[in-house]
Amino acid sequence: MSVAVVIVAGGSGFRAGGELPKQYQLIGGRPVIWWTLKAFVDHPGICHVQTVIGAGHEALFESASTEFTIGRPVIGGNSRQDSCRIGIAACLATGATKVLIHDAARPFVSADLISRIISELEQAEAVIPGIAVADTMKFAPGGTIEKTVDRQGLWSVQTPQGFNLQTIHQAHLQAHEQGVTGLTDDAAVAEKCGVKVRVIAGHPENHKLTTAHDIRAANDMLIQKLNFEHQDIRVGQGIDFHEFEDGDGVILCGVRIPHDRKLKGHSDADAAMHALTDAILGAIGEGDIGTFFPPGNPEWKDAASSMFLNKAVELLHRRNGIVANVDMTILAEAPHIAPHIGAMRIVLSPLLHLATDRIAIKATTTEKLGAIGRREGLAAFATVMVRLP
Ligand code: MG
DSSP states (O other): EEEEEEEOOOOOOGGGOOOSSSGGEETTTTTHHHHHHHHHHHHHTEEEEEEEEEEETHHHHHHHHTTSOOOOOOOOSSSSSHHHHHHHHHGGOOOSSEEEEEEOTTTOHHHHHHHHHHHHHOOOSEEEEEEEOOOOOEEOSSSSOEEEEEOOOOOOEOOOOEEHHHHHHHHHHHHHTTTTTOOOOOHHHHHHHOOOOEEEETTTTSSOOOSHHHHHHHHHHHHHHHHOOOOEEEEEEEEEEEEEEEEEEEEEEEEEESSSEEESSOOOOHHHHHHHHHHHHHTTOOHHHHSSTTOOGGTTTTOOTTHHHHHHHHHHHTTOOOOEEEEEEEEOOSSGGGGGGHHHHHHHHHHHHHHHHGGEEEEETTTTTTTHHTTEEEEEEEEEEEEOO
């Protein structure tokens, strides 16, 4: 039996607030969808991971999923039902005979639940997880109770929902051709087609992150867990100075700031990112940028300094470490840095796997004292705290 999974991530997630759709907001330093993808990529029973994303989310998905070897995402439709049909169709060529369909916004799905759904699919054509309703249920369409609903036999259902691939593909095509819309889960599509759907016990932790409160609570829980697992706390510092030369702008933390000079250097001369890279390397006792990128090598002529930072973060991750927070100060008489700090934090956040509220960047002048005061160059200072297991 060969099992594919369709991860449905097409929604725009407005209910969760924030600047990003909820599946791309950070929890525990990673996008929600990263945790979801990891659960399935790491599961030995899954042969293919097919993601369905929203139009315009390509770059967000690319950045959230770079470390996984998975197939290209497909672009979803106008509703969840449409997106699922498109994702299921994309699995037909993979050789899979069964498919699980899972919401990207359920990042806490356990390996055990995935295994149990797969195992049940050996006998059943359709299997979904659910939680038996424990609360008393009321039917109150206008806010006034019309009746008390007998909760006996009622389930609140979750994903991953598992199906025979051909069966759910045909059921979706049939619903589409008949103009049936607005079905909010795939079991409903199967039911319409007369398929018998089995319900097995889901898990309360496998809840769907819907509101801003859900995202915050998930983040708090993961941070607490990560902190508990990473008790070896280290601090690192990095300092970098670069001279100005003729040019039309400087790059700091990956953000281009218009100026009548540029920073002199072999790479893009991003002093702020260099200081930050050295701070991380310092925290884990791995030397400095020059250890890994000897100056003058033509390979990193004009290179974006994110490659240096990525290397430092990779070395940290190899030790299963995480960045806890960053504090940077940029010392410059000109250009004016402050208006660009927000953009810098947004650039650094995915590179460090760190929420922007843990990345501080400050700018100050030297009150015209010394070389920096004479606008001959600028300097950047970075302090980071990292946590290791
Ligand atoms: Mg430098």
